[in-house]
Amino acid sequence: MGGYGDVKLLNDDGSRLDGRSIDESRPVEIKAGVIPAADGSAWVRHGLNEVVCAVYGPMEAHPRKIQLQDQAVIDVRYNMAPFSTSDRIRPGFNRRSREISKVTAEAFASTVMVERYPRSKIRIEIEILSAEAGTRCAGLTAASVALADAGIPMRGMIVGVASGKVEDTVVLDLDKAEDNYGQADLPMGIMPTTGEIAFMQMDGDLSMEELQQAMDYNFAAAAEMHDIMEAALRARYEGGDE
């Protein structure tokens, strides 16, 4: 019962393969202002994931047909570097990346104050340098910090978090083995300051109770991650270095 084939994902004492408890997140490190060429930027390491994000804008929205009369267009590119996964990814069009770019843009279009910049666009460039499950969430987190760093007005910062199910147990923050061999995945983009959900996808098999448990884990994790995001921004601008 549980995972795919014979892969055992939970130890007998209930801990996970990497030693974490079921409601424990992988370690997270965040830095703001890492790409000098960008208007705003951020770097996120979450477990073995490594993500950078640059924000450019607001700028003129080209071509004309993508312009919106009364608000800015949020233009997101989520891209995985060829060396980011154990099997190399050929550079070029990728359907998964295209979909993630779309729903990520829609998340930020809901929280960025786009009416401030009609007919313009804000570019969010997310690059995955290293992928070990949870890259779309790390991308959301990096983008929020980069947007704040760029001075783009937002109602709040979106935090990317995911929970799932392995061996009939709901767990927080799936790692690669758990994502591959587990039973469900629930990535979300939560704005902890208001409790709003701007991004949500799910695949697998979850009962209503399991869904609620997974969402609870995500909300708790989002609040903690938000503190780390805030610390990164403060470190950049309040830090003692000249």
Next chain:
Amino acid sequence: MKGNQKGAEPRLVIPGEVISDHANLNPGCGIIKSTDGHIATRLGTLNNNEGTLHVQPINATYMPRSGDLVIGYVEAVLSNLWFLDVAGPFNALLPMSLAPWKVEFGDARNHMDVGEAVLARAQEVDESHSVVCTMKGVGLRKISEGRIVSIPVQQIPNLRGENGATIQSIKEASDCRIIVAENGRVWIDGDTAGIRMAVQAINVITMTGHRSGLESRLTACLAGGEV
């Protein structure tokens, strides 16, 4: 709680941060009102100005306003129109009729070509931040010598200083002519060493202007020391 108050480190706020004190104040730039008090929408320092709570952003794009003095680069030329990059979300337009020369239709490039720099004034700005510029006015002209550097628009008040004191001391120490435009561009003209000193002072403001102690850092920089 004025920003840049001597001694006190300004309070940095992040987007979404709830500000529960000063609930009686009006919401200004970078602040929206909510049931919990005020919410900051931008990364910046919290300021209280005559009853309005607002955020001085650390980083922001230049948003043109009517009357602004701007330094622009010509990006494109049509037969009767110049498109200027003024560091805003859109190019500004400079029509033939608002140029200081008598321009024949089709002749625009002979007066000012792509890549040239110009000191102009924003005349009209519409709701979507599109700008029409004019060169008719005192001091407005093509810029044909010197150096142009950029500074975040939020740091312009720091660059000017109280009653223009800071910009004056930079001019004197570097022996340069300096014009600060509202779109975050600064024109400097002088000898190489002077320009370098002025640019260095401007960089100090760009990098550290949001923190306290700016005055002493600038004094050290203009005295010739490395900061």
Next chain:
Amino acid sequence: MASQVVPQLLRQYLANLAADDERISGRGQWQGREVELEVDCLYNADGSAKVVWGDTIVYVGVKFELREPYSDRPTSGSLMCGAELRPVAHRKYEPGPPSPESIELGRVVDRGIRESGCIDMDALCIVPGESAWMVIIDIHVISDCGNIFDAAGLAAIAALRNATVPAARYDVGEDYKLAVALTPIICTFTRVGGRYVYDADEEEELGGAERLSITLGDNGNMHSMQKGLKGTFTAAELSEILDVCATRCGELRELVDSKVE
């Protein structure tokens, strides 16, 4: 890539500075920016490096794949090197198919490495006519503030020297370190304000003209060269550049040596 408008004032200022033997950054004519090199920094790559060159940042990952050798070279492995100038790296980079600039970057770095012979292609062969290793170098520019060629070239050779062939994963033996016989290094010189300088930064590239990128091997031999962008140069200018190049390549080679075992 969107074309950038070059401010005429910048060109003029660069020319004035050059006449006084000065540069915007205050650097000397042949002086480069500070370079930081980190290897083994990408978890899923078989070899990797990150170069922070002034404000320019480049990652390179090396991956190995088992392929059938090309029919005209049945006992040889192969090398592939490509670059992406993604929109993350600069406002001027627009999304779309690979730009001529990114293709040029990939091919220039490729030539320097390939022509130096630093990798023994025949040693990459496992079963002649059936299987051989393909070494794939992927250059990922994250921030472009000038001289991505030198940053990418340095990261590429450092990543190769850091690389481990993942034989175990493909069931063809035990993992082993890729043998890299020498360390080719690229140096790029750009005409700024009328004269050549080493390691142009962002403004110097914007206001400058043509560039010369030269790869030298350990013994000082040239392995590749590329003149790019609009402009012409003289043999005498090239001669002066080659002298500087020999010294600078040696310095960067030492940097790589210090970071890889």
